[in-house]
Amino acid sequence: MSNEYTPPKVWTWDKDNGGEWASTNRPIAGATHDADLPRGEHPHQLHSLATPNGQKVTIMFEELLAAGETGAEYDAYRIDISKGDQFGSGFVEINPNSKIPALFDVENDVRVFESGHILLYLAEKFGRFLPKDLKHRTEVKNWLFWLQGSAPYLGGGFGHFFAYAPFKMEYPINRFAMEVKRELDVLDRELAEHEYLGGDEYTIADMATFPWYGNLVLGRGYPDADVFLDVASYKNLQRWAKAIDAREAVQRGRRVNGYKEDAVIERHSASDID
Numbered sequence: 001m002s003n004e005y006t007p008p009k010v011w012t013w014d015k016d017n018g019g020e021w022a023s024t025n026r027p028i029a030g031a032t033h034d035a036d037l038p039r040g041e042h043p044h045q046l047h048s049l050a051t052p053n054g055q056k057v058t059i060m061f062e063e064l065l066a067a068g069e070t071g072a073e074y075d076a077y078r079i080d081i082s083k084g085d086q087f088g089s090g091f092v093e094i095n096p097n098s099k100i101p102a103l104f105d106v107e108n109d110v111r112v113f114e115s116g117h118i119l120l121y122l123a124e125k126f127g128r129f130l131p132k133d134l135k136h137r138t139e140v141k142n143w144l145f146w147l148q149g150s151a152p153y154l155g156g157g158f159g160h161f162f163a164y165a166p167f168k169m170e171y172p173i174n175r176f177a178m179e180v181k182r183e184l185d186v187l188d189r190e191l192a193e194h195e196y197l198g199g200d201e202y203t204i205a206d207m208a209t210f211p212w213y214g215n216l217v218l219g220r221g222y223p224d225a226d227v228f229l230d231v232a233s234y235k236n237l238q239r240w241a242k243a244i245d246a247r248e249a250v251q252r253g254r255r256v257n258g259y260k261e262d263a264v265i266e267r268h269s270a271s272d273i274d
């Protein structure tokens with residue numbers, strides 16, 4: 001591979017492109033192997049990993065439980081995306097897109113995929129963390145959908161080229177750094193006006209955004225990205241990120257299905273985390 005590239009007429013798959021995810025990613029959907037998913041006792045069966053998209057949902061479950069919603073008990077099983085668990089037949093049945101997180105709600109016999117949708121589904125099911133009045137609820141949904149559309153520029157764009165690509169390329173790093181800086185400024189301006197995203201109440205918009213942009217500005221994103229993007233300069237975003245990071249449910253949720261030292265690999269009851 002070189003940085004002088006003329007695209008061929010028809011794209012073909014270079015299985016060994018040198019990128020960190022080369023052995024995992026492929027241009028074909030569907031299952032690669034038979035693998036049933038385990039089934040626990042709780043109404044909610046979560047199959048996930050503690051990446052930012054995974055953390056959104058485990059934070060939501062921990063917040064619901066902390067708020068006294070005993071019906072929000074969940075079994076969380078880890079999907080190792082570096083080993084291709086997301087292409088097992090059981091996982092593909094609950095998420096044809098082969099990406100974590102995926103939820104099966106046994107109570108309602110329904111699959112739920114897309115992290116933003118899982119947050120919305122649980123917020124509606126329990127009547128929590130989503131304002132009741134139309135105006136405020138719509139504003140919170142604005143930010144939830146904003147996050148779902150924006151984070152891929154941070155992860156799949158900036159993060160990929162800054163941290164995972166086989167060599168550093170100025171053009172894509174510049175392009176995505178500019179876009180991510182703009183997004184950080186969007187958040188900073190919103191948080192200058194409101195305590196939380198879309199208003200003065202903590203909601204699923206904050207839970208969706210914190211694992212991406214909160215972790216980034218707290219220095220837990222891609223190595224050296226905090227300095228590169230000068231995250232310290234976004235003062236309102238820093239204030240918000242620290243406030244959310246201090247919540248016990250957030251600290252618990254971040255560890256579930258984790259892959260770092262404090263990881264709770266599988267979660268079946270509160271005592272797995274305590």
Ligand SMILES: N[C@@H](CCC(=O)N[C@@H](CS)C(=O)NCC(=O)O)C(=O)O
Pocket residue numbers: 024025051052053054081086098099100101113114115116148
């Ligand atoms: N839009 C999806 C994105 C989920 C996603 O990108 N998940 C990544 C981990 S953060 C994944 O499962 N990657 C596995 C793969 O690409 O094969 C969502 O919000 O749920």
